[in-house]
Amino acid sequence: MKKPDLNITPFVDIMLVLLAILMVSVSVSTYQEKSVNLPKGSKTTPATKKATINIVIKSNKEILVNGKHLNIKNFSEQFNLLFGNYDKNSLVYIAADKSISYNDFMKIYASVVKLGFTQIGLLTK
Numbered sequence: 001m002k003k004p005d006l007n008i009t010p011f012v013d014i015m016l017v018l019l020a021i022l023m024v025s026v027s028v029s030t031y032q033e034k035s036v037n038l039p040k041g042s043k044t045t046p047a048t049k050k051a052t053i054n055i056v057i058k059s060n061k062e063i064l065v066n067g068k069h070l071n072i073k074n075f076s077e078q079f080n081l082l083f084g085n086y087d088k089n090s091l092v093y094i095a096a097d098k099s100i101s102y103n104d105f106m107k108i109y110a111s112v113v114k115l116g117f118t119q120i121g122l123l124t125k
Contacts (some may be wrong), residue, residue, distance in 0.1 A: 053083055053117075057096040057108060057111060076111040088116040095123035 056064040063070045070078045083090075094114055096105050112120060 038079060046058060052091045052093065053086065053105065055092065055094045055108065055112070057094070057100050057105065059097040059099045059106060061100070064109065075108060076114065080115060086117075089119060090117065091119045092108055092117050093123055094120065 001123055002058065054064075054066055058064070061072050063075060065082065068082065070082075094105075094109065094112070096108075109120070
């Protein structure tokens with residue numbers, strides 16, 4: 001007597017189609033667009049640009065701060081007189097020649113930090 005042969009291929013095909021339908025319907029119901037009340041922007045208040053302070057330390061220890069020459073020996077006092085009343089969130093960029101000693105650079109950097117400036121960037125090539 002011949003044994004009956006069980007073919008499950010049609011069953012697997014039907015299950016894959018049902019799985020595909022289920023996946024599509026779940027993603028559509030989960031990610032429906034919801035209405036969002038967005039706040040209105042102010043047209044009268046323009047964005048304020050922060051003041052920037054550019055410090056350039058040349059190889060001969062000449063210091064230029066926004067185009068003004070300052071002396072390295074009393075840099076802290078001169079910098080405080082010129083920029084002490086600036087907003088402490090102003091951007092400060094320091095560009096130093098690579099031949100400047102670390103000690104000289106740190107004098108300038110420490111003076112800027114001591115005045116309370118928090119956003120200091122070091123410029124490189």
